[in-house]
Amino acid sequence: MYTYEYPRPSVTVDIVVYGYDGGKQLKMLLIERGGEPFKGHWALPGGFVDLDEDLETAALRELEEETGVKDLFVEQLYTYGAVNRDPRGRVISVAYFSLVNLQDHPAVASSDATKAEWFPLNELPELAFDHSDIIKKANERLAAKVRYQPIGFELLPAEFTLGQLQQLYETVLNVESFNKRNFRTRILRTGILEEVGRQQNVAHRPAVLYKFNQETYKKLAEQRDGGVLRRALDFEI
Amino acid sequence: MYTYEYPRPSVTVDIVVYGYDGGKQLKMLLIERGGEPFKGHWALPGGFVDLDEDLETAALRELEEETGVKDLFVEQLYTYGAVNRDPRGRVISVAYFSLVNLQDHPAVASSDATKAEWFPLNELPELAFDHSDIIKKANERLAAKVRYQPIGFELLPAEFTLGQLQQLYETVLNVESFNKRNFRTRILRTGILEEVGRQQNVAHRPAVLYKFNQETYKKLAEQRDGGVLRRALDFEI
DNA sequence: TCAAAAGTGTTCAAGCTACACCCATGG
DNA sequence: CCATGGGTGTAGCTTGAACACTTTTGA
Structure with missing residues (x-):
């Protein structure tokens, strides 16, 4: 047990991963939640930040644990901290953003606890928490980014x-x-x-x-x- | 006292406020820290987030408490969470960004605890924590923002x-x-x-x-x- | 020889840059 | 009448948009 003089929020990371396979649709990596809250709902990969790891490290660790996808570049997107965004209490989540090509990152490990899947962007299921807000912001970021940076670096094969x-x-x-x-x-x-x-x-x-x-x-x-x-x-x- | 099953970080907000008075230099609002760590050093206004307030609310509250500046639009900048960025322990800080004109926000209240002051951007003092990193990122954001948004809305008088x-x-x-x-x-x-x-x-x-x-x-x-x-x-x- | 996708030449209009010049006011 | 900053006309070049066309391959 850990005791503090003032109350503290929990801090999590969530990762929005876009994948491209050459087709007419981008895809997004989601997991099916194995526990409450929102058990059985789809959600962004993510989880709690350990106190001895940086935020980006936490994002990459959670992503690999939940989906098997690793070795990618992530960029911070936005931090979500609305008071009631999580029924478990005050949870502040730092969202990350990533682009990968599906040739290099096809394997989506289904661990015992979670199922992971690539969804076409226009066929996303209903999402847990405020994750659809996060995805909306990520989509805006992507559309803006593509205007001034060659995103093909990450989304296309070599x-x-x-x-x-x-x-x-x-x-x-x-x-x-x-x-x-x-x-x-x-x-x-x-x-x-x-x-x-x-x-x-x-x-x-x-x-x-x-x-x-x-x-x-x-x-x-x-x-x-x-x-x-x-x-x-x-x-x- | 507050007790949790897993350890939790503290969460703070910091606010980068740019002011313009019509001259050849932008200014930035800083406070002199009244307590440890970095007592006597200059720093960005900011402080701990209460559990019943949103992040942006916390940013505006801290800003007003420490500097007397209020009624401004803030925009989220970036979240800083390096493991050792604060000697007090794990502290994750959500940084905000704001533009004001100095005609509307001239008064910088010096409360008993803290001294606040506008510094020309090219004469900033040495800063506490990783606040110079935050300012560097804010400067980049400002230079990018000015290219596609009319920042004069906020920086100039009516x-x-x-x-x-x-x-x-x-x-x-x-x-x-x-x-x-x-x-x-x-x-x-x-x-x-x-x-x-x-x-x-x-x-x-x-x-x-x-x-x-x-x-x-x-x-x-x-x-x-x-x-x-x-x-x-x-x-x- | 055909379908399919790669790759090129060229025209026209819009936009950017630069420079020179005129205008209105207070001291 | 001059210093000061406000405000305009326009030439010349660069860039963007659009269209029509040729090339190379496997089936």
Whole structure:
């Protein structure tokens, strides 16, 4: 038992993991809760933070314990602390956000306690706690992020075609289709893609395979953060 | 005394408040700590979250208690939870972010316990805890925010000239000077400014005074969030 | 030889940048 | 009448959007 002079909340982490398999839908990793509250409901992976581990460490640990998915980059999303968000008492949850490609992280371990599953984004079940709020915010973050960062780093396999990249963007931004010509021009102009070969055995003209050049990307990102603004003001209003 | 089956961290809030007075420097609101740890050091306003109040409520309450500043909009910034960030034990802090104009919030109450003061951003003292990390992140957020949101809503008095608005942007983005012509064109094109009069008694051609039109801004923001993208992809890299 | 997807050339309009210039006021 | 900051016209270039077209492969 642990005793304190003032009352303290519990602190948890929840992780929103998006997966992409090349199709027209992103997927999200959910678990079925094995215990109360919300037993039997689907929820985001997550759990209580140990006192001797950082928040991000806790997120990765819980994710692996509950779903078997590991070795991914997470980014903090938002912290949820409404007084009554958890029937067990005051629970403050730090939400994390991650992108993975399903080729690298297909295995979803079903431990004895929990069942884990990838759901298409437009077919999510009803969720426990305020997890649908968290997902809503994560969706907004993703849509914003895709505008200024090459999310393909994480969502696509190491080598991919421009067609796959375009399909991914159309999926994430939920648009019919970009103009192929313009998409290619813009992406290639950035210089963050590097040719690595050609497709084999496809029933059409084989596409050039590309990989992301992390170094070039970092240089460009530094320039941006260093104040070399392409436009003085954007007012993307 | 409060007893729990598992150990729990303490949870605090910290608030980064930027103030603007029309000059070439933004200011930040800091308090001098009256107790240990870091007694006598400067720090962000903040404190422990009560179990029956939301996080944002706690942030506003602590801010008013410590500095007398109230009635402002805050936005969540980031949550800091490194294991050893506080010598008192495991303390997780949810940081908030706010913009105010110093005309409306000049009074900085010095309660018996704490001293509060506005510091120019480039003359900040050494800070307690990991508060300089928090401020660094807040600065990044501010620089990003200014690109896509009219921060003048909060930082300027109700009526202002385009010259003042431009001075603000130059201050926040830390650039020498924008081209006046282009700045005016871009801002006015958005339609979020509304003429409300003219300057009086100035030793030069009196400028038109503007105010922000919140309604027009909301409409535009909804359009943007609703998917009407001005450009398909930005890659502001 | 056909279907399918990759990949290119080019036009037109919109937007950004830069520079030069005029305007109104108080001292 | 001048210093000061407000305010405007416009040329030249860059970028974005759109469309039509050619290329390469396996079946």
